[in-house]
Amino acid sequence: MMQTILEPARRLNVRQSCDVLVAGGGTAGVAAALAAARNGAKTILIEQLPLPSGTMANGGIVANSFYSTYTPICPVPKRIVRGIAKEIEDRVIEAGGSPGGIAIDPTTSHYRRPYLFINDPEMYKAVIGQMLLEAGVTVYLHTFLSDVLKDDQGKPYGVIIESKSGREAILATCFVDCTGDGDLAAHAGAQTKLFYQEYNVKPLASIGKMFGIGNVDLERFVPFAQQRGMITQAIRGKNFAGEDAYVRVVVNFLLDPVCEKFAQQMGFRSVTFFSIHKDTVDFVNGIGRQNVNILNLDEFSAIELDMQRIACEFVRYVRQNFPGFEHAFVKSTANQIGVRASRVVVTDFVPSIEQITASTRFDDEIGVYGHSDYMPVDPQSVMRNQGLYGLPYRMLLPVGLDRVFVAGRMVSTNLRSHMSTRNTVGCMVQGQAAGTAAALVAKNGYTSRQLPYALLRSALEAGGVYFEPRS
Numbered sequence: 001m002m003q004t005i006l007e008p009a010r011r012l013n014v015r016q017s018c019d020v021l022v023a024g025g026g027t028a029g030v031a032a033a034l035a036a037a038r039n040g041a042k043t044i045l046i047e048q049l050p051l052p053s054g055t056m057a058n059g060g061i062v063a064n065s066f067y068s069t070y071t072p073i074c075p076v077p078k079r080i081v082r083g084i085a086k087e088i089e090d091r092v093i094e095a096g097g098s099p100g101g102i103a104i105d106p107t108t109s110h111y112r113r114p115y116l117f118i119n120d121p122e123m124y125k126a127v128i129g130q131m132l133l134e135a136g137v138t139v140y141l142h143t144f145l146s147d148v149l150k151d152d153q154g155k156p157y158g159v160i161i162e163s164k165s166g167r168e169a170i171l172a173t174c175f176v177d178c179t180g181d182g183d184l185a186a187h188a189g190a191q192t193k194l195f196y197q198e199y200n201v202k203p204l205a206s207i208g209k210m211f212g213i214g215n216v217d218l219e220r221f222v223p224f225a226q227q228r229g230m231i232t233q234a235i236r237g238k239n240f241a242g243e244d245a246y247v248r249v250v251v252n253f254l255l256d257p258v259c260e261k262f263a264q265q266m267g268f269r270s271v272t273f274f275s276i277h278k279d280t281v282d283f284v285n286g287i288g289r290q291n292v293n294i295l296n297l298d299e300f301s302a303i304e305l306d307m308q309r310i311a312c313e314f315v316r317y318v319r320q321n322f323p324g325f326e327h328a329f330v331k332s333t334a335n336q337i338g339v340r341a342s343r344v345v346v347t348d349f350v351p352s353i354e355q356i357t358a359s360t361r362f363d364d365e366i367g368v369y370g371h372s373d374y375m376p377v378d379p380q381s382v383m384r385n386q387g388l389y390g391l392p393y394r395m396l397l398p399v400g401l402d403r404v405f406v407a408g409r410m411v412s413t414n415l416r417s418h419m420s421t422r423n424t425v426g427c428m429v430q431g432q433a434a435g436t437a438a439a440l441v442a443k444n445g446y447t448s449r450q451l452p453y454a455l456l457r458s459a460l461e462a463g464g465v466y467f468e469p470r471s
C-alpha cells in the first residue's frame with residue numbers, strides 16, 4: 001500500500017477571479033478560451049507547457065493535422081467546419097505559415113478527404129498566441145492545475161494551480177476542462193473512465209511519439225521503397241518552397257522482409273512521413289505504444305524516455321538503410337508524447353457510431369463534423385449519407401456537474417465515436433461551443449442545463465459556426 005501523509009492546511013493567494021476558467025491550452029482549449037473571451041467573459045487559460053497548442057503543435061502533429069473541415073466524399077466533399085477552426089487556418093495562411101489546402105483525389109485518400117491542410121507548427125503556435133492576446137484572454141503558461149476547490153455542496157468555485165509563483169488559487173464561475181485527460185473534471189467529481197485500453201486495437205496505439213527528420217531526399221527514397229513494395233500512399237503537392245514534392249508518404253515496414261525485423265523490434269508497422277519544407281520530413285507518425293496509462297507517473301516518465309530513444313534509433317536506421325536519408329538527422333521531437341486517449345469523462349450524451357455515420361442531427365447541436373479516423377479500416381465507421389453529423393451540446397456536460405464543461409479528446413466513452421470526435425477539428429468545434437456556453441452561463445446566471453439553446457445557437461452563429469440546414 002502507498003504510504004500517505006497528511007498535508008497541513010495552509011492559506012493560499014488568490015491570484016485572480018474570472019467568469020470562465022479554461023484548463024489546458026491545447027486544440028480544444030484555445031478555441032474555448034477564444035470563444036469565452038469573445039462572448040464577453042473574463043477568461044483565464046492555464047497551460048502546463050511553455051506555449052499553447054497541445055497535441056496540435058507541442059505534440060508535433062500540426063503539419064497535417066486539420067482532420068477535417070471538409071466532409072469525405074459523400075456525396076461531394078464540402079466545407080462544413082468554419083468558426084474558430086477556419087479562422088485559425090486563415091490566420092496561419094496569412095502569416096505565411098501554410099501554403100493552404102492541398103487538393104488531393106479523395107478516392108485515393110485513406111480518409112476520403114479532398115484536401116490536406118498543412119502548416120508549420122512554430123507559426124501555428126505564434127498565431128494562436130496572438131489570437132488569444134487579441135481576444136483579451138489572460139494566459140498563464142508553465143501552470144499546472146492540481147485541484148478543484150468545492151463548496152459545502154460539492155460545487156466547484158475555483159482551482160488550485162502550481163507554478164514558479166507557488167501554489168495559488170483562481171476563482172471562477174464556470175470551468176471548461178480541455179486538459180485532454182479530464183484532470184479538472186475528475187477533481188470536480190465527474191464520472192470518468194480509463195480509456196487508454198480501448199486503443200489496444202490495430203491500427204492505433206494509445207500514445208505516439210512525433211519527430212522530424214532533416215536532410216532528406218524523398219525523391220530518391222520513394223522510388224526505392226516503391227520497388228521494395230513498401231509504399232502504400234505517396235501524395236504530391238506544393239511544399240513551402242513552392243515546389244512540387246512528396247508531402248505525405250506512407251511506408252509499411254512490414255511489407256519488406258529486411259525492414260520488418262527492425263519494425264517488429266521497435267514495435268511499429270507503418271509510418272507516415274509528412275513533408276512541408278524542402279529536404280525535410282517535418283514529422284513522422286506511427287511510432288508509438290499500446291496500453292500506456294499516462295496517468296501513472298512511473299509509466300508516463302518511462303515512456304517519454306523510451307520513445308525519445310526509439311525516435312533516434314529510427315533515424316539512425318533510415319540513415320544507414322535508405323537512399324535519400326544518408327545525411328539525415330533528428331531535427332525535432334515533440335515536447336511531449338502524443339496521447340490518443342487516457343481518461344474520458346462520462347457526459348449526458350455520447351453519439352453512437354450509427355448516429356455518426358447515418359448523419360444524425362440533434363435539436364441541441366453545436367456544429368457539425370464529418371471525419372472518422374476509423375474509416376480506412378472499419379466498414380462500420382464509413383460516413384454515409386451527407387458525410388456529416390451533428391455534435392450535441394449534451395456531450396459537453398459531465399453527468400451530475402453544473403457549470404463544468406468538457407471538450408476535446410476526453411469526450412466520448414465509445415471507441416468508434418471517439419475515433420471521430422477526438423480529431424483536431426472536432427475538438428475545435430467542441431471547444432468553441434464549450435467556451436461560448438460557459439460565457440453565456442456565467443453572464444446570465446443560468447445553470448449549464450438551463451442555458452436556452454436559441455441563445456447558444458445565435459452566439460455560435462455570430463462566432464462563424466456553420467450549421468448545415470436540416471432536411
Ligand SMILES: Cc1cc2nc3c(=O)[nH]c(=O)nc-3n(C[C@H](O)[C@H](O)[C@H](O)COP(=O)(O)OP(=O)(O)OC[C@H]3O[C@@H](n4cnc5c(N)ncnc54)[C@H](O)[C@@H]3O)c2cc1C
Binds near residue numbers: 054061410
Ligand atoms: C500521435 C498522434 C497523431 C495524431 N494525428 C492526428 C492528425 O493527423 N489529425 C488529427 O486531426 N488528429 C490527430 N490526432 C488527434 C488529435 O491531435 C488530438 O486528439 C487533439 O489534438 C486533442 O485535443 P485536446 O484539446 O483534447 O487535447 P490536447 O491538444 O492534448 O490539449 C490538452 C492540453 O492540456 C494541457 N494540460 C493537460 N493537463 C493539464 C493540467 N493538469 N494543467 C494544465 N494544463 C494541462 C496539455 O499540456 C495540453 O496543452 C493525433 C493524436 C496523436 C496522439
